[in-house]
Amino acid sequence: MSPPRSFEILGSPVEGLDDILTEEAIAFVIDLHRRFDDTRLERLQSRDDRQERISAGALPDFLPETADIRSAEWRVAPVPDELFDRRVEITGPTDRKTVINALNSGARVYMADFEDATTPTWSNLISGQRNLIEAIEGSIEFTSAEGRRYRLGDHLAVLFVRPRGWHLAERHMLVDGRPVSGSLFDIGLFLFHCAQRLIDRGSGPYLYLPKLESHLEARLWNDVFCYAQDALAIPRGTIKATVLVETILAAFEMDEILYELRDHSAGLNAGRWDYLFSIIKKFRERPDFVLPDRVQVTMDVPFMRAYARLLVATCHRRGAHAMGGMAAFIPNRRDPQVNALALDKVREDKTRESRDGFDGTWVAHPDLVPVAMEPFDGVLAGKSNQLNNRPEINVAAGDLLDIRVPDGSISEEGLRNDVGVGVRYIASWLRGSGAAAINDLMEDAATAEIARSQVWQWVHHGATLSNGQKVTPVLVRETLVHELELIRNTVDSDTYADGMFDEAAETFEEVALTEPFIEFLTGPAAQRID
Secondary structure, rough: OOOOOOOOOOOOOOHHHHHHHOOOHHHHHHHHHHHHHHHHHHHHHHHHHHHHHHHHOOOHHHHHHHHHHHHHHOOOOOOHHHOOOOOEEEEOOOHHHHHHHHHHOOOEEEEEEEOOOOOHHHHHHHHHHHHHHHHHOOOOEEOOOOEEEEEEOOOOOOOEOOOOOOOOOEHHHHEEEEEHHHHHHHHHHHHEEEEEEEEHOOOOOOOEEEOOOHHHHHHHHHHHHHHHHHHOOOOOOOOOEEEEEEHHHHHHHHHHHHHHHHOEEEEEEEEEEHHHHHHHOOOOHHHHOOOOHHHHHHOHHHHHHHHHHHHHHHHHHOOOOEEEEEEEEEOOOOOOHHHHHHHHHHHHHHHHHHHHOOEEEEOOHHHHHHHHHHHHHHHHHHOOOOOOOOOOOOOOOOOOOOOOOOOOOHHHHHHHOOOOOHHHHHHHOOOOOEEEOOOOOEEHHHHHHHHHHHHHHHHOOOOEEEOOOOOOOOOOEHHHHHHHHHHOOOOHHHHHOOOOHHHHHHHHHHHHHOOOOOOOOOOHHHHHOO
């Protein structure tokens, strides 16, 4: 099959490009684009329309037109045996070292992330696809600068892949003069190269779907799956996808999302950090939705508890896995006391999730796999999951929107933390690494989005810090200068210059202070990368 006319590859030559962008693979991506991109753009327009209604004062609610789906008794299709037990999953970008370490980690699942943990440089996207092929074939290896060699072991995690969300475009590939959807680019190349390879090895193409805001967006994914499976001559239902419920609007449509994907569903995941970002973003115009410091908004506050409980109950009623949120802590080998306290917090968080009925959870570092595994091993007691744990709950719309945070406050420390984390993360992203170790946490785009959106919210509504200072653009810029000075004091001048910290500060200022609100920080940031 030769590629159709009117397409252009704008990315520069990188290693392995010809193996990934074969004529047949390009033709498949182009076919997906031409069949589904108009619908994708319609769905994005629907997002804008809903946002206008919310900004005008309307609050989301469960959809009356889909009440029959929520009340009916139905279940998603069974998952393959290897997906029965997902008690601990590890996530990370698709570089060679991470892929090998994650697959060897002892976790049940490794989610290879083309989204929040990957800067979408052309090199990252192409090498990531190549690394997955080699991982599936068992040939992937890596040798560090220090000479340490990394290879796959005998017991590997099951591979899942997270493509970019519907809102992101792949600017390195144009079809008919328009950028291809990042989602369709990622999924098209993965399915074309890896679906049959996985099937031949007794597995299958498993996915995580990010940033959905409605069941109609899930329907679009399902349509893509059906068409792709037919085009690649693999049975329908072979693809299995877990949806990240990481927007407040998706929380009102969990049943409907599962229903749309019922032949391809592998459950739902509580994407807690993006969910918090979504709360801030969607209700940004409302003073009654101003949130306190990020560290105070835990999973124990009312609206986060309602979200978690509803997700478990919805999934288990439909025979689908309910996956818990991320433990982002990175073990600190320099300070045993700090390490012990942090591990206790991780253990406490995973104990809560396991007792709430979740079937598994996420970690960001291999050392956390046994820490997270312990409470789930205890609750499961020899079982593979908690699908038979079906709590009777009654979560109303008001519960999901009850953003009270007992004793919550906005502090100078909270502002500095948001600015400091935001700048350091964006700098890492601009350097090509979308997963950044900051203050013993593995940060990705989701936490940076919380940081900058909180600052925007506080400035927009003239919030007052606990010390009496009003949060103004001037104060934010002063805080930026302070945080940049702290960075300068910890690195030499060459490292600072190469670190893109000034560019990161400019980007943070843009996405934190610009009116109207910029939907995703990755938009302006992408203009600064290759």
